[in-house]
Amino acid sequence: MAYVPGYEYDIFISYAHVDNICFPDQEDGWIKQFYQNLNLMLARQFGRMDSVKIWWDTKKLDGSVLFDDSIADGIRKSAIIICLDSPGYNASDYCKQELGTFRDSASADKLGLKVGDQSRILHVLLNNIPHEKWLEPLNGTTGFPFHDAETADDFGETVETTSPKFKAQMRHVKNAVARLLEAMKTRCEAPAKLASQTTKLAADPAQAETADDDAFTIFMSEVPDTLRSPRKRLIAELGKRGYRVKCGIPPPDASDALKAATEEAVAGADLAVNLLDIYPGRELVDQPDLWYPQVQTEICLQSETPQMVWIPSDAEFADIEEGEYRNFLTAVEAGKLVDKQYEFIRGSKSSLAQQIEDYAQQIKDRKPAEMPSDGRMSVLLDTHEKDHLYALDLSRLLVQKQILPFINPQEDDPLKNLEMLGNRMSQVRKLIFLYGNVSKEWVKERVNAALQLIMKNNYPVEDFFIYVAPPHKEDADIGINQRLLKINMIDQSDNPDLNDAAIEEFLKELRMPA
Known part of the structure; x- marks a missing residue:
């Protein structure tokens, strides 16, 4: 499966056979070494060997070989093409057919030939070929020079694969490919995500949650009245970013069900977010010496679910009148309330959504990968x-x-x-x-x-x-x-x-x- 949804291959490498012939002192041709470097650099970028699918044809094709239907099919099923341009490439009818087939296919598909300001044709120059001699589909592309020409009139030789310039240019190509694949993946996934994910807004926006059961789920505990409006905006923003938010469980006057309901809600979440202030918030109806935000935060922190605790950056604990609540916040900030790690943040309301998303991404990255379906x-x-x-x-x-x-x-x-x-x-x-x-x-x-x-x-x-x-x-x-x-x-x-x-x-x- 390709990295970009809807394509069988992410990259098609188009080259002339003459550019891959080994010199007597070489084991592998230049094109093969380019492919090997790109393949591993992208594997490192995305984390696994099979993340990005690359097609490069190892057959020794020349003008006497007919344009293979399987090659043409592979070109049409590729997200991008990398053209390794040289005099040999310009002289090859086969290479011209590959480039033209991709240009026509990409122009007609759902994304078009350009994604944003990036062309799906990447142009690698093995020699300093003048612009006026570029093949027509390559016009408008940005070339990646892999030659040592120092002036516009200098033809230049293709750089050695062990040279610093080769390594530097490979990083530029890898970065361009990675950005393009990410942009294409985002565009391909957006329609499906939009169709499957709707936001249910109840009369109380605190009950909002996205309908996608596979979305990253955030449980947001009760807050004092000073933070109810910021929390309302925060829930809406997280919903727009594709997160499923659960909150408002249970109602403040149901202290007998508080622990069980909170534990159940937190257990079904990927992250629990606790927003606190120097004001403790509403008291429990049947236990007026306890504050609902504090009690629910304490319950959350006892769970195995990753936790984030946030307070305003300007909160001064010395201003808190209730001694028990002041001691609670002091213990939370010092990490002494529970014997577990959690994210504690003093910050501004304006950056809170991004801070939550950043921490959520860390949790996603830390999650053990599921065993591949084939059992590997x-x-x-x-x-x-x-x-x-x-x-x-x-x-x-x-x-x-x-x-x-x-x-x-x-x-x-x-x-x-x-x-x-x-x-x-x-x-x-x-x-x-x-x-x-x-x-x-x-x-x-x-x-x-x-x-x-x-x-x-x-x-x-x-x-x-x-x-x-x-x-x-x-x-x-x-x-x-x-x-x-x-x-x-x-x-x-x-x-x-x-x-x-x-x-x-x-x-x-x-x-x-x-």
């Missing part, structure tokens, strides 16, 4: 850019063996992107750290960072694997001693060619229960 195991492959091609091959082999690999993006600093690492760790039970061309210090930092995240957030990770990839390493080259988890060492540093025999033992251990 999910693992996280943590790797450095220096080992990305090996990681790509390993990921493909895992997919073939019915294992779904999530890919973690990483920079030179192993302590960066920890939030992204944590989000993806929450979705798997097994972590694989790839130790190839990076230093052992980098791997140790990553392992330590992962252990800290597990202890802090109680992630469900059961097994650590350090997969030792080429080049060759001595047996005692890396050792990590810790007691929290067993670390499994898989040494494949003398096996540059990935194949079934080389990693059979690794797959066996990977599938074993912790």
